[in-house]
Amino acid sequence: MDNIPLWAQFLALAFLIFLSAFFAMAETALMAANRFRLRHQAKRGSRRAIATLWLLERTETLLSLVLVANTLLNAMAIALVTAIAITNFGMEEHVIVIAICAVVFVLIVVAEISPKIIGARYADQIVLPASVILRPLLRMARPLIWFVDLFVNALLRLFRIKPSSALQDARLSPDELRSVLLESGNFIPQKHKSILLNLFDLESISVEDVMTPRAQIEALDLSVPVEQIREQLTTCYHNKLPVYDGEINQIVGILHVRKAVGLLNEEDELTAEHFRALLSEPYFIPQDTGAFDQLQNFQENKERLAIIVDEYGEVQGLVTLDDIIEEMIGDFTTSTPSAARADSFGWDARGECILEGVTALRDINKRLGLDFPLDGPKTLNGMLLEWLQEIPEAPISVKIGNCIIEVMQVHDQSIKVVKLRRIDGPALQK
Structure with missing residues (x-):
């Protein structure tokens, strides 16, 4: 040194x-x-x-x-x-x-x-x-x-x-990836982030959550007079209609409305058999099929519409490819009455909202910011009937979560119209 x-x-x-x-x-x-x-x-x-x-x-x-x-x-x-x-x-x-x-x-x-x-x-x-x-x-x-x-x-x-x-696997689980998306801030556009999050949610829901319920299915009955069939075809809102024979559980096929309209122009003496010849095979699926699995099934089977049945073979509803895609990217612009109703509801200036009993709980939670349970009935009517354990006589009110629900109209053993009112307080009481 x-x-x-x-x-x-x-x-x-x-x-x-x-x-x-x-x-x-x-x-x-x-x-x-x-x-x-x-x-x-x-x-x-x-x-x-x-x-x-x-x-x-x-x-x-x-x-x-x-x-x-x-x-x-x-x-x-x-x-x-x-x-x-x-x-x-x-x-x-x-x-x-x-x-x-x-x-x-x-x-x-x-x-x-x-x-x-x-x-x-x-x-x-x-x-x-x-x-x-x-x-x-x-x-x-x-x-x-x-x-x-x-x-x-x-x-x-x-x-x-x-x-x-000593070292953990660097791969992310779905929940961790979901957290990454939520914390991504402005790096990902809000619309893209919403689509990705909805895609994760698609894994946890079934076709029953996104289906059109049995009571709202627009279907064609071959047992009625031909004039009624003709009138329904000229006023229907969909390109494909389930077709049944006398009773909704007896679905015999799917009718392409365009083909049927062409038939109306060509044939003078129409019969039910003319329409029956145009039918394609119906596609049935169980009600507990996952929404994401069904999206893949639609792709593999080259189908766009499926009839949902329960364990007894009873028709529960109908799901289309559009229904599942809308869960991911939001509603499409459409002129159907049901879509117009679905887009219209929200809280008014007094914190109230009037809904039909058939409104899906998932839509209510999403649009009104509520937290109704989704592990049981899928509609507002089903939740209230389960909660009350009886068919109520209007008017009657219950408090579920942070919301007071007033039954305004009951008809044909189901709740038709209700009024929701926001309040504070997490307790459940009748």
Whole structure:
């Protein structure tokens, strides 16, 4: 040390501190880097992003390299300061202690805390150039890391800890991915975010939640006079109609209205058999089929309309491809009366809303911001009948959650019209 100029010794010390700061900053940046952005850049051919992902796939080895390098560099810096103090001031104990304390303080501030804060704050800007340096270093240091890992693994086995369980799988679960979307802020347009979240919700609902109930199905009865069939075809709102023979549970096929309209123009003496010849096979599905599964089934079977039946074969409703797609992207513009009603309801200035009993609870929760239970009946009428345990005589009011529901009209053993009024208070009472 006597032959080395003092400025060179301090330059060597500064270089050791710089290297220690680099490893601390690179380690923090790698752990905080956005892996999704890195994968996107790697797919576009970025060599730096590919090198970074290569390092992240070897996280245990990378951490070993950084810890070994930092420990060696910090020890060398302390040893160098000690040697400088002894060379210039002799074996003065208080000088040596002051020098060691000073370099430890510098290491903590300059080589540990500051670079880690910078690495966490500017992870995406630092991680790419740092990976270009770390990747060859990791390859060169493999023999040293392998030697150190022998003792590390032996120590872990002594405490019955499996080395492979130390790090968690980096893949995201659906719930975690949902949280990422919710916390994405303005990075994803609100409409796109809504579609993605609805797609996740599609996994948890069945076709029964999105179907047109049996009572609202527009269907064609072949047992009625032809004039009634003709009148219904000329006023129907749909391109396809389920066709039954006398009773809705006896569905015999699906009629394309365009074909039937062409038949009306061609035939003078029409009979039910003329319409029966135009029918295509009905597509039946069980009522507990998942909405997402049915979306795939529609694609595989090249169908757009399905009849929903229960375990006894009774028709419960009808679901179309449009119904499921609307769950993901929102309602389409349509002129059907049911759609007009569905789009019209909302709270008025007094905090009230008048609804039909057949309104779906999922639509009410979505449009009115309520939290009615969805694990039982699917409509407002069904929920009230289950809650009251009887068919009420209007008027009667119940409080469910933060809402007072007033039954305004009952007809044919079902609740036809209700009024909802917002209040505060989570209790359930009659």
